[in-house]
Amino acid sequence: xPLPESPAxxxxxxxxxxxxxxxxxxxxxxLLVLEIRLPPEAEVAHAGGLARTLxxxxxxxxxxxxxxxxxxxxxxNHHEVIKLMSGVDHGLIVWNLLLxxxxxxxxxxxxxxxxxxxxxxxxxxxxxxFYCGSFTLTALFYNLLxxxxxxxxxxxxxxxxxxxxxxxxRAYAPGTFIYGAATAIAFVSVPAALAIVGxxxxxxxxxxxxxxx
Amino acid sequence: xPLPESPAxxxxxxxxxxxxxxxxxxxxxxLLVLEIRLPPEAEVAHAGGLARTLxxxxxxxxxxxxxxxxxxxxxxNHHEVIKLMSGVDHGLIVWNLLLxxxxxxxxxxxxxxxxxxxxxxxxxxxxxxFYCGSFTLTALFYNLLxxxxxxxxxxxxxxxxxxxxxxxxRAYAPGTFIYGAATAIAFVSVPAALAIVGxxxxxxxxxxxxxxx
Amino acid sequence: xPLPESPAxxxxxxxxxxxxxxxxxxxxxxLLVLEIRLPPEAEVAHAGGLARTLxxxxxxxxxxxxxxxxxxxxxxNHHEVIKLMSGVDHGLIVWNLLLxxxxxxxxxxxxxxxxxxxxxxxxxxxxxxFYCGSFTLTALFYNLLxxxxxxxxxxxxxxxxxxxxxxxxRAYAPGTFIYGAATAIAFVSVPAALAIVGxxxxxxxxxxxxxxx
Amino acid sequence: xPLPESPAxxxxxxxxxxxxxxxxxxxxxxLLVLEIRLPPEAEVAHAGGLARTLxxxxxxxxxxxxxxxxxxxxxxNHHEVIKLMSGVDHGLIVWNLLLxxxxxxxxxxxxxxxxxxxxxxxxxxxxxxFYCGSFTLTALFYNLLxxxxxxxxxxxxxxxxxxxxxxxxRAYAPGTFIYGAATAIAFVSVPAALAIVGxxxxxxxxxxxxxxx
Numbered sequence: 001x002p003l004p005e006s007p008a009x010x011x012x013x014x015x016x017x018x019x020x021x022x023x024x025x026x027x028x029x030x031l032l033v034l035e036i037r038l039p040p041e042a043e044v045a046h047a048g049g050l051a052r053t054l055x056x057x058x059x060x061x062x063x064x065x066x067x068x069x070x071x072x073x074x075x076x077n078h079h080e081v082i083k084l085m086s087g088v089d090h091g092l093i094v095w096n097l098l099l100x101x102x103x104x105x106x107x108x109x110x111x112x113x114x115x116x117x118x119x120x121x122x123x124x125x126x127x128x129x130f131y132c133g134s135f136t137l138t139a140l141f142y143n144l145l146x147x148x149x150x151x152x153x154x155x156x157x158x159x160x161x162x163x164x165x166x167x168x169x170r171a172y173a174p175g176t177f178i179y180g181a182a183t184a185i186a187f188v189s190v191p192a193a194l195a196i197v198g199x200x201x202x203x204x205x206x207x208x209x210x211x212x213x
Numbered sequence: 214x215p216l217p218e219s220p221a222x223x224x225x226x227x228x229x230x231x232x233x234x235x236x237x238x239x240x241x242x243x244l245l246v247l248e249i250r251l252p253p254e255a256e257v258a259h260a261g262g263l264a265r266t267l268x269x270x271x272x273x274x275x276x277x278x279x280x281x282x283x284x285x286x287x288x289x290n291h292h293e294v295i296k297l298m299s300g301v302d303h304g305l306i307v308w309n310l311l312l313x314x315x316x317x318x319x320x321x322x323x324x325x326x327x328x329x330x331x332x333x334x335x336x337x338x339x340x341x342x343f344y345c346g347s348f349t350l351t352a353l354f355y356n357l358l359x360x361x362x363x364x365x366x367x368x369x370x371x372x373x374x375x376x377x378x379x380x381x382x383r384a385y386a387p388g389t390f391i392y393g394a395a396t397a398i399a400f401v402s403v404p405a406a407l408a409i410v411g412x413x414x415x416x417x418x419x420x421x422x423x424x425x426x
Numbered sequence: 427x428p429l430p431e432s433p434a435x436x437x438x439x440x441x442x443x444x445x446x447x448x449x450x451x452x453x454x455x456x457l458l459v460l461e462i463r464l465p466p467e468a469e470v471a472h473a474g475g476l477a478r479t480l481x482x483x484x485x486x487x488x489x490x491x492x493x494x495x496x497x498x499x500x501x502x503n504h505h506e507v508i509k510l511m512s513g514v515d516h517g518l519i520v521w522n523l524l525l526x527x528x529x530x531x532x533x534x535x536x537x538x539x540x541x542x543x544x545x546x547x548x549x550x551x552x553x554x555x556f557y558c559g560s561f562t563l564t565a566l567f568y569n570l571l572x573x574x575x576x577x578x579x580x581x582x583x584x585x586x587x588x589x590x591x592x593x594x595x596r597a598y599a600p601g602t603f604i605y606g607a608a609t610a611i612a613f614v615s616v617p618a619a620l621a622i623v624g625x626x627x628x629x630x631x632x633x634x635x636x637x638x639x
Numbered sequence: 640x641p642l643p644e645s646p647a648x649x650x651x652x653x654x655x656x657x658x659x660x661x662x663x664x665x666x667x668x669x670l671l672v673l674e675i676r677l678p679p680e681a682e683v684a685h686a687g688g689l690a691r692t693l694x695x696x697x698x699x700x701x702x703x704x705x706x707x708x709x710x711x712x713x714x715x716n717h718h719e720v721i722k723l724m725s726g727v728d729h730g731l732i733v734w735n736l737l738l739x740x741x742x743x744x745x746x747x748x749x750x751x752x753x754x755x756x757x758x759x760x761x762x763x764x765x766x767x768x769f770y771c772g773s774f775t776l777t778a779l780f781y782n783l784l785x786x787x788x789x790x791x792x793x794x795x796x797x798x799x800x801x802x803x804x805x806x807x808x809r810a811y812a813p814g815t816f817i818y819g820a821a822t823a824i825a826f827v828s829v830p831a832a833l834a835i836v837g838x839x840x841x842x843x844x845x846x847x848x849x850x851x852x
Contacts, residue, residue: 016661016718022229023665026236027453030244030317031669038325050329050336054343065314072310079229094844097711101704104669112677116689123689130693205307235442239449240666243457243530251538263542263549267556278527285523292442418520448655452662456670456743464751476755476762480769491740498736505655631733 013088017096018079024100025075028107032067035111036060059117067110069201070135071103081168085149086157095145102138109134128193129186135197136183139175146172226301230309231292237313238288241320245280248324249273272330276323282414283348284316287355294381298362299370308358315351322347341406342399348410349396352388359385439514443522444505450526451501454533458493461537462486485543489536495627496561497529500568507594511575512583521571528564535560554619555612561623562609565601572598652727656735657718663739664714667746671706674750675699698756706749708840709774710742720807724788725796734784741777748773767832768825774836775822778814785811
């Protein structure tokens with residue numbers, strides 16, 4: 001590995017940054033399934049057969065679905081944001097790398113949450129808070145990436161209106177707070193925290209009214 | 214993560230939707246091998262050596278092959294369908310995400326089926342039904358994606374004939390029913406259910422007569 | 427999943443076939459590392475510490491290196507072959523899918539071989555034969571893909587000379603036999619079989635004399 | 640698999656070499672998370688609950704972050720280097736393959752280091768040296784790739800100045816020595832070795848002053 005050297009801002013670079021990010025999104029989303037595992041044979045027999053065991057894995061399926069949709073939303077939004085940018089600079093590469101780091105981490109908190117969801121107790125609160133906390137970090141890096149790129153329109157394409165930049169800033173800002181609130185709430189009420197995270201994913205999936213949506 | 218924002222329908226988006234989907238297809242198909250595992254050394258010795266153990270893993274190889282070809286067919290068809298579309302809207306992104314979610318899930322039911330195939334009994338029926346059921350879900354999302362995009366030709370390119378749209382609708386409709394039937398049949402006869410799923414994969418692989426094939 | 431439908435031969439399809447195949451090559455090559463695992467702590471202590479344990483993992487490193495280079499060679503050659511083709515038909519998609527299936531399988535025989543290499547005995551012969559056998563299958567599918575596409579120049583671009591087509595057929599034919607021979611030899615002599623497989627990988631890595639190479 | 644055949648140097652090939660390399664970078668960086676695992680339930684209870692257990696995993700998080708950023712830096716630099724090249728020859732393919740082999744290996748030494756970091760003793764020194772050693776190898780292959788391609792400007796595009804080539808050679812040369820030094824130092828002082836490796840990653844992340852950064 002060479003010593004760090006930073007590329008100049010060039011338009012062509014956004015293509016490759018996007019392709020690399022797409023790869024990481026696609027892999028992180030697909031690795032989620034590896035965290036769903038059948039318990040050992042003895043436990044399957046003890047649980048009363050395979051059918052019942054597969055049903056008891058519902059927290060794994062739910063975690064898989066919510067994380068899958070959440071990463072999917074992030075992918076779609078990432079695309080929307082990057083295509084407004086005229087080039088790539090050191091700051092964008094670094095914030096993007098930290099964002100991808102948080103996204104790639106998702107399979108671990110998803111597995112931790114799924115493992116503890118069936119067992120009421122303090123550990124379950126911790127597991128759900130850990131899950132929501134990892135999305136909070138992701139939302140934070142997302143906002144920092146956008147702020148860094150849009151500050152004084154540093155990396156924004158000329159044809160993008162100031163209004164559109166402000167609209168995106170407004171739309172992205174609440175994410176960190178909502179996920180942060182879900183993290184805090186998880187220590188008090190697991191269902192309430194999950195309702196927030198699952199609700200955001202569901203809200204995105206539901207059909208939208210309006211012109212293009 | 215920002216709050217959901219939906220991109221406008223733009224032609225260039227189909228390229229990126231396709232690239233992302235391709236990535237997920239390629240990863241899901243390659244992760245299948247991770248579910249093939251050698252039993253612990255003690256079991257290998259007990260089974261009468263490595264050669265015999267490798268032979269007893271035939272359900273894993275068969276599951277790997279059928280799932281690999283089935284995902285491969287889905288990839289080829291996904292390409293055919295997406296290239297008829299003039300753009301991407303919120304509905305297409307969401308149905309595509311749900312389709313990818315079902316496809317990425319495949320390694321888990323494949324492993325569950327392979328583990329239970331050698332041991333006759335109710336759990337084997339359940340495992341095969343679970344396997345067929347996951348393909349049923351995939352086929353269902355596939356149809357919903359297509360119906361959503363082709364309804365009133367919403368996202369269909371102008372040059373594509375109505376006849377071609379109807380032909381695809383006709384060709385895709387039976388998939389959900391056939392896989393759904395295999396799921397139901399699995400509870401009665403494992404070989405019959407596997408014959409359907411394996412037969413569909415084999416049918417695709419066999420050379421075709423006719424113009425383009 | 428829809429019922430199988432085969433795409434017409436179109437030039438643009440080779441790009442996407444190649445991109446999908448590249449994805450599978452890149453993932454299969456990177457998954458190899460997941461098969462290298464540290465034994466449990468108790469065994470590390472028993473083996474006389476971590477340094478010694480890391481050294482005893484040499485068969486895993488060797489297997490990783492040979493499989494990595496072998497898949498890398500296949501990737502480079504795949505590119506060379508596909509770019510001679512004017513389009514994609516059903517046969518090419520199917521043979522390519524079977525080729526990718528054999529390549530994606532590589533991590534499993536690599537792990538089986540690495541696990542048994544340190545322990546002399548019949549199981550070691552079987553493990554190495556299994557490893558060489560999986561490359562034999564890969565070489566076979568590679569040849570069938572090429573024969574199917576080049577027969578009567580079906581999918582060959584017009585500007586490619588007959589001589590070049592014959593030269594490739596000649597160059598690829600021995601692969602199946604050499605790997606097949608290594609498979610048979612593995613039952614008699616493990617070092618001889620490994621010398622063939624490792625030698626082919628090394629031969630490729632060594633600098634070549636000549637114009638561009 | 641065919642017998643080795645080497646492609647002629649053609650500009651278009653750099654695109655595909657880069658796409659394949661990008662895939663391997665993206666996968667290797669995303670697989671890092673699979674090495675972070677929760678200990679079995681009994682150990683979690685023994686450690687005093689999930690919250691405490693998640694905290695004791697800090698070496699895994701730290702290793703994940705440092706390896707993620709380090710691979711990210713390598714990706715960014717790889718792009719900078721490849722885009723200076725006018726084509727691909729056998730040497731570039733081979734050195735690139737060896738570089739990717741070293742990068743794909745990263746998840747294993749990362750896991751080995753994370754597992755041993757909490758337990759003082761000789762094994763910890765060995766684990767950190769193994770980790771730094773794998774980056775040394777990566778840096779070495781990186782330099783060999785660059786030297787091979789830039790020697791007598793063999794593969795350098797005409798418009799790139801001699802000065803720029805020399806500047807890159809100067810910037811990349813110290814990498815191998817610094818990581819090599821960290822490897823040696825790890826046998827004496829674990830904190831000092833980690834300070835070097837972590838410091839290089841941090842140094843890259845920090846905002847830069849100057850023209851393009």
